Amino acid sequence: MxxxxxxxxxxxxxxxxxxxxxxxxxxxxxQDEGTEAPQPYLRLAxxxxxxxxxxxxxxxxxxxLDVDAxxxxxxxxxxxxxxxxxxxxxxxxxxxxxxxxxxxxEEELLLSLPLVPKHNVCPEVHESLLPGSADDESDEGxxxxxxxxxxxxxxxxxxxxxxxxxxxx
Numbered sequence: 001m002x003x004x005x006x007x008x009x010x011x012x013x014x015x016x017x018x019x020x021x022x023x024x025x026x027x028x029x030x031q032d033e034g035t036e037a038p039q040p041y042l043r044l045a046x047x048x049x050x051x052x053x054x055x056x057x058x059x060x061x062x063x064x065l066d067v068d069a070x071x072x073x074x075x076x077x078x079x080x081x082x083x084x085x086x087x088x089x090x091x092x093x094x095x096x097x098x099x100x101x102x103x104x105x106e107e108e109l110l111l112s113l114p115l116v117p118k119h120n121v122c123p124e125v126h127e128s129l130l131p132g133s134a135d136d137e138s139d140e141g142x143x144x145x146x147x148x149x150x151x152x153x154x155x156x157x158x159x160x161x162x163x164x165x166x167x168x169x
Contacts, residue, residue: 001106007113009053012060018048020105040073040095046105052117061119067108 008016022045026038046067051060073095074080083092093104 001102001109004050004106004109007110008051009060012051014051014062016048016050018046018050018065018105018109020044020046022101041090042071042073042093044069044071044104044108046108050109050113052113054118054122055116056118057122057124059122059124061117063114063117065109065112067105067112069108 004016023043025041025043027041028036029039031037044067047065049062049064052063053059054061070090071093072083072090074083074092075095077094080092080094
C-alpha cells in the first residue's frame with residue numbers, strides 16, 4: 001500500500017500492520033418491476049495501528065484505525081449513478097472480475113485518517129514552541145515596548161464611565 005506508507009513518518013518506531021476481513025453476500029431488493037431479486041453486497045472490516053506525525057509536537061505517534069464499511073456492488077457506472085445517495089450506511093461500487101480489494105482497503109484507510117494528526121496530549125513540546133527560544137530572546141526588547149503602550153480600549157472605558165456618572169438623559 002504505497003499511498004498509505006507515504007503517510008507513515010520515516011522515524012516511526014514500528015511497522016504499520018492491519019488486519020482485514022471481507023465478506024460477500026446477497027440481500028433481496030425490490031426491483032423496478034415489483035419483484036424481489038438478490039443483489040450482491042460486500043462488507044469490509046479493517047483494524048490496526050498506523051504511525052503518523054503529530055502536527056503539534058512533530059513526533060511520531062500511533063493512531064488506531066477502524067473501518068467497517070458495506071458496499072452495494074453494481075455492474076456499471078450508470079447504475080452506480082442512479083443509486084440513491086440518502087443511504088449513509090451503504091456505498092456503491094462497480095464490480096468487475098479484476099476488482100482490486102487491496103486498493104479498496106488502502107482507500108478506506110486513507111479516508112479514515114484524521115484531518116490533523118496529533119496526540120491527545122503531546123509527551124513533549126516542540127523546541128520552537130518553548131519560551132526562551134532564540135526567536136523569543138531577540139524579540140524581548142519589542143515585548144517590553146508593547147507592555148508600555150496604552151491600552152486602546154482605555155478611551156472606551158473612560159467614555160463608559162463618563163456616560164454613567166448619574167446624569168439622566
